[in-house]
Amino acid sequence: MSTLVIVAHPDITSSTVNKQWRDALSKHEDIVTVHELYPEYPHGKIDVEKEQKLLEAHDHIVFQYPLYWYSSPPLLKQYLDEVFTYGWAYGSEGNALKGKSIALAVSIGALPESYTLEGNVKYTVDELLSPMIATSRFVKANYVGSHKLYGALTITxxxxxxxxEAYVEFIKQLEQ
Ligand SMILES: Cc1cc2nc3c(=O)[nH]c(=O)nc-3n(C[C@H](O)[C@H](O)[C@H](O)COP(=O)(O)O)c2cc1C
Structure with missing residues (x-):
């Protein structure tokens, strides 16, 4: 069980994509620990020590979330603010995440053509993911890429x- 998938969806019961992704991963408990932040912390009080221990116990970390306002749902930002602490995640003695791999799994409401220079957004999704990617690098982890789903609102x-299926393969490949 060396892959930790941290799911940050504010209302997974009304989710289509993230719920199906989560349910598929839950069938692979031998390689994946699925950890859902919103049900764990309904009042937003994150247990920092517990979260740090969970991260320490895994080699690969995946942050799974829907794109909200070109960013992440707020509890994931709070998680980074509170869990990635000085002296643990960064600073001269903060090496807890050093050498671990970090990946992202992001569902996106709009279609790929919106996320081009010519499209209405003008930024690519990878550009919008750059704070997560830069954070991974800052804590000396290896950013290993993302799994994406575009057009979440119209998908068949x-x-x-x-x-x-492609997401499950993406997760399995982290182990290799
Ligand atoms: C508050 C909110 C903000 C959103 N912001 C964006 C956005 O910036 N870009 C986009 O493409 N889709 C946006 N969406 C659509 C979601 O990304 C989409 O509904 C979600 O990825 C679908 O996943 P789910 O079925 O797991 O909920 C937003 C949706 C909500 C509710």
């Missing part, structure tokens, strides 16, 4: 099934 169930 076949497309979602295919994307979910």
């Amino acid at each position: 169930s076949n497309q979602l099934t295919n994307n979910t």
Whole structure:
């Protein structure tokens, strides 16, 4: 069990994509620990020591979330603020995440054509993910890429099934 998938969805019961992703990963408990932040901390009081121990116990860390306002849902930002502490995650003695791999799994409402220079957003999703990528580097982890689903609002169930299979493969490859 060396991959930790941290799911940050504010309302997983009404989710289509992140719920299916989570449920698919939950069938691979031998290699994946699925950890859902919103059900764990419904009142927003994060147990920092517990979260740090969970991170220490895994080699690969995946942050899974829906893109909200070109960023992450707020509890994930709070998690980074509170859990990635000086002396633990960074600073001369803060090496807890050094050498671990960090990946992202992000569902995106709009279609890929929106996320181009010519599209209405004008930024690529990778550009929008740069704070997470830079944070991974800052804590001396290896950023190893992302799994994405575009068009979450209009996706067919076949497309979602295919994307979910690709996500499970993406997670399995982290172990290799
Ligand atoms: C508050 C909020 C903000 C959102 N912001 C964006 C956005 O910036 N860009 C985008 O493409 N989709 C945006 N969406 C759409 C979500 O990304 C989409 O609904 C989600 O990825 C679908 O995943 P789910 O089925 O797991 O909820 C937003 C949705 C909500 C509720």
